Amino acid sequence: xxxxxxxxxxxxxxxxxxxxxxxxxxxxxxxxxxxxxxxxxxxxxxxxxxxxxxxxxxxxxxxxxxxxxxxxxxxxxxxxxxxxxxxxxxxxxxxxxxxxxxxxxxxxxxxxxxxxxxxxxxxxxxxxxxxxxxxxxxxxxxxxxxxxxxxxxxxxxxxxxxxxxxxxxxxxxxxxxxxxxxxxxxxxxxxxxxxxxxxxxxxxxxxxxxxxxxxxxxxxxxxxxxxxxxxxxxxxxxxxxxxxxx
Amino acid sequence: xxxxxxxxxxxxxxxxxxxxxxxxxxxxxxxxxxxxxxxxxxxxxxxxxxxxxxxxxxxxxxxxxxxxxxxxxxxxxxxxxxxxxxxxxxxxxxxxxxxxxxxxxxxxxxxxxxxxxxxxxxxxxxxxxxxxxxxxxxxxxxxxxxxxxxxxxxxxxxxxxxxxxxxxxxxxxxxxxxxxxxxxxxxxxxxxxxxxxxxxxxxxxxxxxxxxxxxxxxxxxxxxxxxxxxxxxxxxxxxxxxxxxx
Numbered sequence: 001x002x003x004x005x006x007x008x009x010x011x012x013x014x015x016x017x018x019x020x021x022x023x024x025x026x027x028x029x030x031x032x033x034x035x036x037x038x039x040x041x042x043x044x045x046x047x048x049x050x051x052x053x054x055x056x057x058x059x060x061x062x063x064x065x066x067x068x069x070x071x072x073x074x075x076x077x078x079x080x081x082x083x084x085x086x087x088x089x090x091x092x093x094x095x096x097x098x099x100x101x102x103x104x105x106x107x108x109x110x111x112x113x114x115x116x117x118x119x120x121x122x123x124x125x126x127x128x129x130x131x132x133x134x135x136x137x138x139x140x141x142x143x144x145x146x147x148x149x150x151x152x153x154x155x156x157x158x159x160x161x162x163x164x165x166x167x168x169x170x171x172x173x174x175x176x177x178x179x180x181x182x183x184x185x186x187x188x189x190x191x192x193x194x195x196x197x198x199x200x201x202x203x204x205x206x207x208x209x210x211x212x213x214x215x216x217x218x219x220x221x222x223x224x225x226x227x228x229x230x231x232x233x234x235x236x237x238x239x240x241x242x243x244x245x246x
Numbered sequence: 247x248x249x250x251x252x253x254x255x256x257x258x259x260x261x262x263x264x265x266x267x268x269x270x271x272x273x274x275x276x277x278x279x280x281x282x283x284x285x286x287x288x289x290x291x292x293x294x295x296x297x298x299x300x301x302x303x304x305x306x307x308x309x310x311x312x313x314x315x316x317x318x319x320x321x322x323x324x325x326x327x328x329x330x331x332x333x334x335x336x337x338x339x340x341x342x343x344x345x346x347x348x349x350x351x352x353x354x355x356x357x358x359x360x361x362x363x364x365x366x367x368x369x370x371x372x373x374x375x376x377x378x379x380x381x382x383x384x385x386x387x388x389x390x391x392x393x394x395x396x397x398x399x400x401x402x403x404x405x406x407x408x409x410x411x412x413x414x415x416x417x418x419x420x421x422x423x424x425x426x427x428x429x430x431x432x433x434x435x436x437x438x439x440x441x442x443x444x445x446x447x448x449x450x451x452x453x454x455x456x457x458x459x460x461x462x463x464x465x466x467x468x469x470x471x472x473x474x475x476x477x478x479x480x481x482x483x484x485x486x487x488x489x490x491x492x
Binding site for chain 1: 393412
């Protein structure tokens, strides 16, 4: 998948503002069937830029050594036109599932086996720099996930019957970035592919390996995923509050 | 707690539009410390009426035989002024916890032992009539809870470490109304009080009794709880979309 053999060399190893050392992958190959519309949702305009640009720019601004974005087939040209400009940024065609897209993006990443890779949803535009920094630092032992405590009342159900209430103190709502040592992520993707396992996030694949310490890092700022058109208004509100210092 | 002995008799036994037969309790005695402001959040204006009025009016419109609202001490006069008018509606002073408030409201409810009682959050203004109807009907066996599937990735954690991903298909996010036969709810509240158990919802108390079938009913429309000031804007949007037929 590395179509440009110069990419790793071209990368400008910009010193991170926070002294962080990490690479990034952005799975954004979904067709957004829940969202509707002609263009995929990741190119919808948010605060004057494509939705996807926000996630990518925040990763670059925090000092990512490289950012590989997986896109739907046919969207690479548009992305080059609308997002490119930073030599650390590149685009690949994603796969039919999230983890296939992560696998293709990883194959195009110049990160070394011991480097940290932050996988971050392209549809989460409001990532706060301190949150990114915290999850990258927590991953120094191998793996860490940004998320939040669960505030809802979650029940265990079977056949439409409620069996019990889960202890919220033992629950964590996973978001992204999810950060892993490259070799662990690679191993986890291969094992999932071998076993035909499809997870809802990357950590689920790494959990299956067993024996890996995955740190749960609580986010300080909201960064909801834009899934439906109305989520874009909420995202705009969050970005506006940020600018107002909120 | 029944300060007005005529209350049950005064109640206008309006035939429910859907032929439903139920009573309602609305715990709204929280001081809303997460919300801030001078007045409790349940009296904040939403679409020209107090937030609390929306939940109450929807229960009445669906044919509730009675609605007992538990309020913070000192707010009863304001509630009488701003919400009263329907003879099926009455107010009581709530307790220090949600379940204490539900207990006090239940004590003031004219419902008979075999009647169904719908407990509904005063801060959920957008209850859809078909959802209320569905959860009341599902409770005919004794108990039912309105809620939604879990779409987030939920992890089991311990000491800040992620242990596993929970199977979303076996999870249910509980909301309200939660509907119970009066005798079951009463029994559950007494058992919790005896054991010093505090739950995050009423179903958690009924689950503890064991052997009760509690049906999980999936809501058709969103009805988020207003917890923070920004939630009020989202609620206004939902009510606006309803009026526009959305």
